Amino acid sequence: MKKYFEVALGIVTSRGGFLEVGSMATAAQAGAGFGYQLLWPILLGTICLIFLMEMAGRMAAICHHPLPSAVRERFGFNYFVIPLVAQSAVDFLVLSSEVGGMSLGLQLLSGIGFQWWAVPSAILVWLLLWKGNFSWIEYGVSFLGLLTVVFVVAAVKMKPEWVAGARGLVPSLPRHDKIHYWFLAVSILGATISPFLFNFYSSGAVEDEWDEKDLGVNRATAGFGMGFGGLISMAVLVAAAAVLHPKGMEVEKFEQIALVVSTPLGRWGYWIVAAGIFIACLGAALELSLDAAYVYSQCFGWAWGENKSARDATRFSSIYSLFILVSPILLLIGVDPMKLTMFSMALTVVILPFVVLPFLVLMNDPQHVKEHRNGRIGNTVMFLVIVMAAVLAVVAIPLEIFGGK
Amino acid sequence: MRRWILIILALALAAAGCGQKPDEVVEEGSKTVDSWKKTLEMVCGQWVEYRVPTLYVKQMLKAAEEVLGKKLRDLEKLGRNEEAQRVMRKIHRLRYWIESHQKELGEADAAKRREILNAIPSDAEGP
Numbered sequence: 391m392k393k394y395f396e397v398a399l400g401i402v403t404s405r406g407g408f409l410e411v412g413s414m415a416t417a418a419q420a421g422a423g424f425g426y427q428l429l430w431p432i433l434l435g436t437i438c439l440i441f442l443m444e445m446a447g448r449m450a451a452i453c454h455h456p457l458p459s460a461v462r463e464r465f466g467f468n469y470f471v472i473p474l475v476a477q478s479a480v481d482f483l484v485l486s487s488e489v490g491g492m493s494l495g496l497q498l499l500s501g502i503g504f505q506w507w508a509v510p511s512a513i514l515v516w517l518l519l520w521k522g523n524f525s526w527i528e529y530g531v532s533f534l535g536l537l538t539v540v541f542v543v544a545a546v547k548m549k550p551e552w553v554a555g556a557r558g559l560v561p562s563l564p565r566h567d568k569i570h571y572w573f574l575a576v577s578i579l580g581a582t583i584s585p586f587l588f589n590f591y592s593s594g595a596v597e598d599e600w601d602e603k604d605l606g607v608n609r610a611t612a613g614f615g616m617g618f619g620g621l622i623s624m625a626v627l628v629a630a631a632a633v634l635h636p637k638g639m640e641v642e643k644f645e646q647i648a649l650v651v652s653t654p655l656g657r658w659g660y661w662i663v664a665a666g667i668f669i670a671c672l673g674a675a676l677e678l679s680l681d682a683a684y685v686y687s688q689c690f691g692w693a694w695g696e697n698k699s700a701r702d703a704t705r706f707s708s709i710y711s712l713f714i715l716v717s718p719i720l721l722l723i724g725v726d727p728m729k730l731t732m733f734s735m736a737l738t739v740v741i742l743p744f745v746v747l748p749f750l751v752l753m754n755d756p757q758h759v760k761e762h763r764n765g766r767i768g769n770t771v772m773f774l775v776i777v778m779a780a781v782l783a784v785v786a787i788p789l790e791i792f793g794g795k
Numbered sequence: 796m797r798r799w800i801l802i803i804l805a806l807a808l809a810a811a812g813c814g815q816k817p818d819e820v821v822e823e824g825s826k827t828v829d830s831w832k833k834t835l836e837m838v839c840g841q842w843v844e845y846r847v848p849t850l851y852v853k854q855m856l857k858a859a860e861e862v863l864g865k866k867l868r869d870l871e872k873l874g875r876n877e878e879a880q881r882v883m884r885k886i887h888r889l890r891y892w893i894e895s896h897q898k899e900l901g902e903a904d905a906a907k908r909r910e911i912l913n914a915i916p917s918d919a920e921g922p
Contacts, residue, residue: 501850637837640830643858648851649837656846 408439408619409538409626410674411491412484412581412735414647414667415728417623420574421630421650422641423567426551426558429624431575433559435582436620438778440613441771442746445753445764446588447608450595453758457592459688460758461748467689469748474689476741481586481682483734485717488675489515490727494644495668499661504727508718515675516714520707524597524696531673537666538622540651540659545625547654548632555628573736573789576782580738582623583775585745586681593684597695605762626650644728675717683710736790742779750776817873824866824882831859832889832915839912849900856893856900863890888916 413432420428446457453460462470492514493507500507518527564571591612600608629650634641641647651663680696683706687694692705700707720730750772753764764772815823838855841847863886870886873879896911903911 497854498851501853637833638826638830639833639837640826642827642830642862645851645854645858646834648847649834649841652841652847652851653837656841657848660847660851 408582408587408616409535409622409670410581411487411494411644411667411671411727411731412577412584412738413619413623414491414626414670415641415644415731416574416577416581416735417626418630418634418647418650419641419732420578421627421632422634422639422646423574424564424571425631425635426555426628427562427564428571428574428578429555429558429627430561431578432582432620432623432627434561435579436616436623438771438775439583439587439620440616441768442583442588442749442775443591443616444609444612445749445768445772446592447595447600447612448605448762449752449759450592451600451602451604451608452760452762454596454601455758456596456684456688457589457745457749457752458685460752462689464752464755464758465748470689473741473744473748474685476744477585477685478682480734480738480741481678481685482713482716483720483730483737484584484586485675485678485682485713486720486725487727487731487734488671488678489717490721490730491644491671492668492675493721494727495664495666495671498645498648498664498667505721505724508721511672511675512714512718515672515679515717516711518672518676519679519696519710519714520700522696524594527676527696528594531669531676534669535666535673537662538670540655540662540666541622541625541629544651544654544659544663545628545632548629550628550632555631569789569792572785573792576739576786576789577732577735579778579782580735580742580786582620583742583779584738585741586678588749589684590677590681593680593688593694597697602762629654642728644731679710679714682713683707733790736786739779739782739786741783743776743783746772746776746779817876817879820869820873821876821878821882824870824879824886827862827866828882828885828889831863832885835859835889835893836912836915839908839915843905843908843912849903852900853897856897860890860893863893885916892916 417432420431449460450456455463458470461473489508489511490504492511493504496502496507496511497504518531522530595604595608626647630641630647633650633653634646639646647667648660648663652660655662684694686692686709687703687706690705693703694706695703698706721727750764750769752758753768753772756763835855838847838852842849842852867883867886867890870879870883892915896914899907899911
């Protein structure tokens with residue numbers, strides 16, 4: 391019974407970071423612009439993510455090292471500097487986007503412009519990290535984040551075209567706006583296969599003191615948790631495809647996302663989606679801030695852990711405080727949260743090969759994972775992710791320049 | 796390494812020099828104004844039925860004004876392009892509707908709400 395409860399908790403919490411401002415914005419834009427045609431990148435990204443998360447959890451359970459720490463140990467500091475710098479830049483941009491998402495959620499709830507909420511949102515993130523502990527943050531925010539299930543209710547209530555939806559799960563060529571289509575496909579993959587998710591997950595597994603006994607829980611959590619997150623992302627796309635696409639409406643502002651829920655569910659749907667956006671982005675902002683602190687602390691060998699007090703892990707706490715401090719700057723100088731989000735998601739893809747390539751080596755190293763090395767299927771998936779990530783990394787920036795709106 | 800930096804720089808310069816063609820700017824402007832007109836019709840339609848709060852309508856009007864204002868500036872750069880002028884007129888009509896009704900939203904009763912919705916300019920209107 392306890393195991394089932396652990397798995398259920400794991401599913402809810404691992405979904406926490408999955409659905410955030412990036413996945414909502416990219417899925418809504420894709421649904422409005424291309425109907426159901428871009429469901430396949432969400433499916434593809436979710437499958438890849440399930441494998442990567444399972445591996446990150448397995449490594450943490452076996453060698454009690456989270457991913458960044460293991461990469462640093464195996465490849466040395468000189469190699470680790472590359473992903474460290476790249477990931478810091480992406481973490482900053484994505485964290486800014488999440489603070490933007492929280493602010494937009496509060497704007498939808500209050501009517502007061504999002505710029506006014508940027509600093510209070512960042513302070514809230516910092517306070518929760520400073521005062522809270524890992525479980526409290528993980529479970530509290532993730533349970534409240536279940537409000538985003540409202541997208542699934544909205545999608546079902548809109549009576550979508552299931553056959554067209556099923557066809558959308560298979561990759562197909564666009565009939566119009568080719569460059570924008572591919573830009574969205576890359577951004578969806580960037581929003582789905584976010585390196586911060588598996589860094590956070592493996593560090594969390596070490597904080598929760600996982601060992602070999604937890605491998606089953608890990609497998610179920612990665613599979614069902616990410617599957618659940620993918621399902622909600624797909625629901626955002628399906629609802630947007632059913633509400634906005636038939637009328638030729640594009641999503642250019644984040645505020646438009648509320649329409650995909652208010653149309654089928656009315657006023658209460660509006661309030662729930664506004665609160666859901668705020669909570670989902672808060673959850674992701676907490677995970678991103680912690681991720682930045684984990685990566686730096688594990689790189690330089692500092693004391694780390696959200697369960698440690700700020701006094702016991704001073705540099706760890708300073709890193710997340712610094713990231714949170716600078717996160718509202720872009721919003722305060724007038725950068726549009728939607729544009730910032732779309733840019734960050736495309737950029738996330740660029741750093742993927744640097745993170746996944748050493749991961750492949752580690753998952754085949756008996757010193758790290760003992761007899762729990764990757765099988766043929768795991769290695770094939772990882773190899774495909776690396777090839778795909780390398781191609782996407784090359785095309786992401788040109789697509790951003792020519793295909794971003 | 797230097798060769799790669801040069802290639803990346805050349806690509807970045809090429810990208811920077813490749814502005815949108817006038818036709819593309821007009822097409823994009825036209826799509827945007829049509830999309831926002833439909834968005835505002837949908838939002839106001841739901842507002843008339845008390846399905847969304849007034850504060851949401853205010854936010855959407857503001858968002859539309861921002862996006863349309865940016866498109867207008869892009870189109871103005873094309874000078875006396877006839878198609879661009881046509882799209883600009885559509886934007887002006889929609890922005891005029893937004894400006895005229897923005898302040899009345901707070902106190903609007905059911906009848907006033909319907910009146911505001913019906914006043915959204917249709918494509919056929921105007922010169």
